[in-house]
Amino acid sequence: MRKADVTDDRSGRDDRSRERWRPLAQHLSARFTTAGDSDEEMVQAAVTTIVDAERRLGTQRPDFCLRVVPLVIRALRRHRLELIRRRPSAARPLPALQLAIVAAESDLSRRLHRSPTVAEVATHLDMAQHQVVTGLEAGWPSGPDTLTSRAETT
Template sequence: MRRTDITDPRSGGDPGSRERWRPLAQQLSERFTAAGGSDEEMVQAAVTTILDAERRLGAHRPDFCQRVVPLVIRALRRHRRERIRGRSVGGRPLTALQLAVVAAEGELFRCLRRSPTVAEVATHLDMAQHQVVTGLEAGWPPGPGGFTPRPEDP
């Protein structure tokens, strides 16, 4: 995702404009971070997308938020997907992690005669549960058929 320099006059306005959209960006980015935490990189990606939309569409339109929220969600999904695919977990490349998780799932399915839980796969592979979840997420197809996080219950 492209970085925006807030001191550059061509970047979408003054620093106050960036801070005005920060609460919306934080709220949307929390949907894509683990345990409801705030990931500054995701917030910055969301703010940059909002500022680009503001520059193109104009924030004074009555339907600006309705138009910008889907754009931000798509940008955050893309950002998360690029970040997941661009890293390795525990020194193992994601392709090896994916293959290990799939093989363990198959083996446990044959033994248990049901789909194994994340905890069972993690125990079988002797790794942390978050690594198993990362391996599973990396195998999900991008786009409409992929993983869509459910909104948190209030």
């Protein structure tokens, strides 16, 4: 009677594979990381996607990277959207912040005779630059439909 091999070497292979694909994952996740997000979470999401694709497709295919990069980008977008949805409502920018930024921009534009930079607005409001950027981003339209609907109403 033969003895069954009960040792599982997959965990060792997964660790080696994860380290091998980490530079690609870091490069791709850097495009999707914002000031408030954890870079490591995005890298882990990218590495997991690459390792899963490696298991399914195999790396011997010459077009492996061409096939895996769009998969990773979609996974990172989904992960970023999940992070935004999990963010508490208190962390989302308030209309008061947007109004304060608009007022500060107006005041600084009059004084400087040019559009103020983010750093100047942040100094004027005594807050961090990333908070000003978040407030500015919150005021932008959320997609292409909002631009067309505004153009049609005016």
